Amino acid sequence: MVERSQWCSALQALPEEQILSLAKEMLSVWQVRPKVIPQAGLGMLKLHDSALCEPFYLGEFPLASAWIEVETADGTLAEGAAQIMSARTELAEALALCDAVLAARLPGWQQVAELLAAGVAIRARIATERKRILSSTQVDFSLLDDVGGEDA
Amino acid sequence: MGYVAIKGGGRAIAGTKGVFDHLRTRQGEAGTPLDTDTIEQQLRLLHGRVISEGGVYAPQLASLALKQAQGDTLEAAFILRAYRSTQPRLTETPLLDTTKMRLTRRISAAFKDIPGGQMLGATTDYHLRMLRMELLKESSEEFRRISRDWFSSAPEADLPDSFPKVLDGLRQQGLLPQPDAAAAEREPFDITREPLIFPVPRSAALATMARAEQGSLLAIAYSNMRGYGDVHPTVAELRVGYLPVLLPHPITGELTEVGEVEMTECEVIAMYEDDADQSKAVFTLGYGACYGHNEVKAISMAILDRALQAGMKSGPRNPSEDPEFVLLHVDGIDSMGFCTHYKMPHYVTFQSDMDRLRTTRQKQTDKEQG
Known part of the structure; x- marks a missing residue:
């Protein structure tokens, strides 16, 4: 299984409805309590410029976060959290639940793992598309050398 | 510069909203509303510009802003900037590379x-800048x-x-x-x-x-x-x-x-x-x-x-x-705001300008007449 640091982004690649409906199913039999009140707002993106290596803010991005504690029907406790580039706290809470289920291998974790695998596959397709964009436009300067041309 | 509170014009202002939206929808039965995904994908460079000038990376909201502003990039960036001003700052990233x-x-x-x-x-760097007529009637x-x-x-x-x-x-x-x-x-x-x-x-x-x-x-x-x-x-x-x-x-x-x-x-x-x-x-x-x-x-x-x-x-x-x-x-929002504020009523300041011009002209006339 992929590392926990990739779970949230992989699951976000799926249609939201899939995550929300799975979370709803789990919530119908478990108790979920927020460890921290879910929030939606903005994050600031801090970069270092690659010329002189000075930090600066490129801009902002929407951010929703959730940190929950879940108690299963048999009394097992687990914690999960999620932060996403979206204004939807409902989705962040659902992803935090998935995080808890996967981390603690709570009942039904295989369902979440299947979704995770589907998300990973979508991200792999996107990565492949980007690499094909690069490979189909890769410049072969040797062609110019063959005809004795000089590039300006 | 002076300003004065004025009354009236409320009905006309409310009417502008309707007219603005009417022009967006005047294709009527033949039209299809623009969906935000289409704007993001098919007008991606315009869309990116609004995100950049709005200063917040919110692709769907940038599409919405463009749709709402009917393609005016300055107005769309302004709407996005206004949205961000209503949101709390939660955190900042570590230094990204x-x-x-x-x-x-x-x-x-x-x-x-x-x-x-x-x-x-x-890239279009190596393209001929000639119209691609086949896109005029591109089928699904x-x-x-x-x-x-x-x-x-x-x-x-x-x-x-x-x-x-x-x-x-x-x-x-x-x-x-x-x-x-x-x-x-x-x-x-x-x-x-x-x-x-x-x-x-x-x-x-x-x-x-x-x-x-x-x-x-x-x-x-x-x-x-x-x-x-x-x-x-x-x-x-x-x-x-x-x-x-x-x-x-x-x-x-x-x-x-x-x-x-x-x-x-x-x-x-x-x-x-x-x-x-x-x-x-x-x-x-x-x-x-x-x-x-x-x-x-x-x-x-x-x-x-x-x-x-x-x-x-x-x-x-x-x-x-x-x-x-x-x-x-x-900054587009700053400069556009200053520029367009000149459309707003300046009745009092302009009245003052007129008064001063008339006074000056009267003085000149008086001087000429000795």
Whole structure:
């Protein structure tokens, strides 16, 4: 299984409805309590410029976060959290639940793992598309050398 | 300047909303409402511009703003900026590193052979600027066929996930200035929280230009290129791609990807000068970056960054080197707001102008008549 640091982004690649409906199913039999009140707002993106290596803010991005504690029907406790580039706290809470289920291998974790695998596959397709964009436009300067041309 | 409260016009103002929306929908039965995905995908460069100038990476909201503003980029960026002003600031990322960008384009005008190679990506640089008449009546089938065919015909690629920077090689050869360790540790200036009171640090200039209006940046950078300045840039590297946005996981503390932003980044190499701390001459550098795919903006910003560094160091010799001149005139929302406020009623101030003109003319007449 992929590392926990990739779970949230992989699951976000799926249609939201899939995550929300799975979370709803789990919530119908478990108790979920927020460890921290879910929030939606903005994050600031801090970069270092690659010329002189000075930090600066490129801009902002929407951010929703959730940190929950879940108690299963048999009394097992687990914690999960999620932060996403979206204004939807409902989705962040659902992803935090998935995080808890996967981390603690709570009942039904295989369902979440299947979704995770589907998300990973979508991200792999996107990565492949980007690499094909690069490979189909890769410049072969040797062609110019063959005809004795000089590039300006 | 004076203002006066006036009454009336409420019905007319309410009517403008209806008329504005009517013009958006006047195709009537034959029309289809624009959906936000279509705007994001098919008008991607326009969309990226609004994200960049709005200063917040919210693709769906940027599409909505464009739809609502009926394609006016300044108005759309204004709507997005207004939205962000209603949102609380939750956190900031750790310092992110653009060498981790998942690239879709990467070129250098400085070297033919760069580590990893040059890849043109999606560009119109080599296209003829001739109308493609076949797009006038493009069918849905044809649209889907293009998408399908491209993917099946594009070559398989065994490429790395990220690429080294062209500047790294020059830095290793000692041809670039050494990074300022103190500046690298300094907290960056937050233009969303603090007003620009000059002199401002370079981080304020970079942040201001990153969300500046493209045409304004280009105009001032162009003045430098044409001769009101002497940057003489060479594009060391121009890259477009997606930067993973990382935040610590609330439970584990491990850096976790929360999403990605499309961005354009440009480094220019400019004329060399003696390094203040080194005995030998080194190239000078300029840096540009913005949300979205916007090469003109990134290159213009990099040129202006270099020009402003010169102005901050030795005093401005032309407008593009003057931080106050550049940074206070490139924000689209500021400049558009000032410009369009002239449409608003100035009845009292203009009445005053008329009174003064009449008085002056009367005095002149009195003088002429002795």
